[in-house]
Amino acid sequence: MTDTTAHAADTGADDADDTTAADRKVVEQEQAAIRDFVKGLSADDIKSGNWFTKLATHAMNAYTEKVDWQYFQDRYAGVPADAIIDQRIKMAARYAALEGGLSAGAYTATVAATIGSLGGASPATVPAAVATMMIDVAFVTQLQLRLAYDISVLYRVPLDVHDPEDLWKLIRVAFTIKSGEAANKTVIKAVPVMVRPLVKRFYSKSVLAAGKALPVVGKHLLQRNVIKIGIPLVGVPLTVVLNRYTTLLAGRHARAVFRNEARVIELAERLSKESQHPQLMLWVAWLVIMADSKIADDEALLMRHLVRVVREQHQVVDEQLAHLVDIDPAEVWKRVDAEPGDLSYLLDVADRVATVDGDVNAKEKAVIAELRERCRRV
Numbered sequence: 001m002t003d004t005t006a007h008a009a010d011t012g013a014d015d016a017d018d019t020t021a022a023d024r025k026v027v028e029q030e031q032a033a034i035r036d037f038v039k040g041l042s043a044d045d046i047k048s049g050n051w052f053t054k055l056a057t058h059a060m061n062a063y064t065e066k067v068d069w070q071y072f073q074d075r076y077a078g079v080p081a082d083a084i085i086d087q088r089i090k091m092a093a094r095y096a097a098l099e100g101g102l103s104a105g106a107y108t109a110t111v112a113a114t115i116g117s118l119g120g121a122s123p124a125t126v127p128a129a130v131a132t133m134m135i136d137v138a139f140v141t142q143l144q145l146r147l148a149y150d151i152s153v154l155y156r157v158p159l160d161v162h163d164p165e166d167l168w169k170l171i172r173v174a175f176t177i178k179s180g181e182a183a184n185k186t187v188i189k190a191v192p193v194m195v196r197p198l199v200k201r202f203y204s205k206s207v208l209a210a211g212k213a214l215p216v217v218g219k220h221l222l223q224r225n226v227i228k229i230g231i232p233l234v235g236v237p238l239t240v241v242l243n244r245y246t247t248l249l250a251g252r253h254a255r256a257v258f259r260n261e262a263r264v265i266e267l268a269e270r271l272s273k274e275s276q277h278p279q280l281m282l283w284v285a286w287l288v289i290m291a292d293s294k295i296a297d298d299e300a301l302l303m304r305h306l307v308r309v310v311r312e313q314h315q316v317v318d319e320q321l322a323h324l325v326d327i328d329p330a331e332v333w334k335r336v337d338a339e340p341g342d343l344s345y346l347l348d349v350a351d352r353v354a355t356v357d358g359d360v361n362a363k364e365k366a367v368i369a370e371l372r373e374r375c376r377r378v
Contacts, residue, residue: 030095103132145171175217
C-alpha cells in the first residue's frame with residue numbers, strides 16, 4: 001500500500017462517516033496515480049500480459065525503499081505484528097471494495113471481447129473502456145502486492161524484491177497462485193450463491209479465450225477480473241464483492257504464509273543462540289530432517305534459516321555439509337561421540353526440528369532415540 005494509504009490507516013477517525021470519506025479520498029488519489037500508469041500501457045502490453053511485469057516494477061521499487069520494519073515501528077510502536085496486520089488487511093479490503101464500486105460503471109459485455117482483439121504498440125490504440133478496466137485490475141493488483149509485502153515486513157521475513165526468487169515468492173503469496181489452479185475456482189467462491197450458475201456458464205463462453213493466451217500471472221489476474229465484465233445487472237455489486245473478497249483472501253494467505261515462516265525463523269534463531277556446538281547442531285538437524293528421506297517445506301525452510309543464522313551468529317560455514325549428497329548417520333554419530341561435555345541440549349534441538357512440520361514420525365523417533373543413547377555415553 002502507498003504512503004497515503006498508510007497515513008490514512010494511522011490517522012483514521014473513529015467516526016464511520018469520517019472514515020468512509022477518508023478512505024474514498026485515498027482510493028481516488030491512488031486511482032489517479034494508477035490511471036497515469038495505465039496511460040503508458042500499449043495494447044500489446046495488455047494482450048501479452050506484460051502489463052503485470054511493468055506494474056510489479058512500478059508498484060514495488062520506490063515502495064520497498066521507504067517501507068521497512070522501522071517504518072511500521074514509527075507508526076505502531078509497541079503494537080504486536082498480528083494486530084497491525086489484521087487492521088491492514090481490513091483496510092486494504094475496504095479500499096478494494098470502494099475502488100470496485102467506482103470502476104464498475106465502465107464494465108460492459110463488449111470489453112472482454114475487445115481484449116482479444118487488441119493489437120498495435122501505441123497506448124492510443126487502447127479503447128477507453130479497456131483502459132478503465134485496467135485501472136481497476138492494476139489498482140487491486142498493486143494493493144494486494146503491497147499488502148503481502150507489508151505483512152512480510154511486519155513478520156520480519158526478509159524479502160528482496162530485486163531478487164527474482166524472492167519476487168516470485170511474493171507474487172505467489174500475494175495472488176494465492178498454486179500450480180494448476182483455475183481462476184474461476186476463486187471467483188465462484190466470491191459471488192453470491194444465486195449468481196453462481198450464471199458465473200459458471202459465463203466461464204464456459206469464448207469471452208475468456210483471450211485470457212488463455214496470456215502469460216501465467218497476467219492470465220491468472222485478468223481471468224480472475226474478467227468475470228466482473230458482461231454479466232447484466234450484477235456488475236457493480238459483483239465488482240465490489242469480488243475486489244473485497246480477493247483482497248481479504250490475499251491478505252489472509254500472506255498472513256498464514258509469512259507468519260509460519262516467522263515461526264520457523266524464530267526457531268532457527270533460538271536454536272542457534274542456545275547452541276554450544278553450532279556446527280554439530282547443523283549435522284544433527286539435517287540427520288533428523290533426512291531420517292525419512294523426505295524434506296517437507298517447513299523442514300527445508302528451517303534448514304535454510306538455521307544455516308544462515310549460524311553463519312551470522314557464530315561465523316560457522318560448513319562446506320562439507322553444504323556439498324553433502326547423502327548423509328551417513330555413522331558420520332554424525334562419530335561427530336557426536338568426539339565432542340566432550342554435556343550434549344543433552346541436542347535432544348531438544350532434535351525434538352524441535354522433528355516437530356517443525358507436524359507430528360514426529362517413526363524414523364525421526366528412531367534417530368532421536370539413538371541420539372539420546374549417544375548423549376548418555378558422553
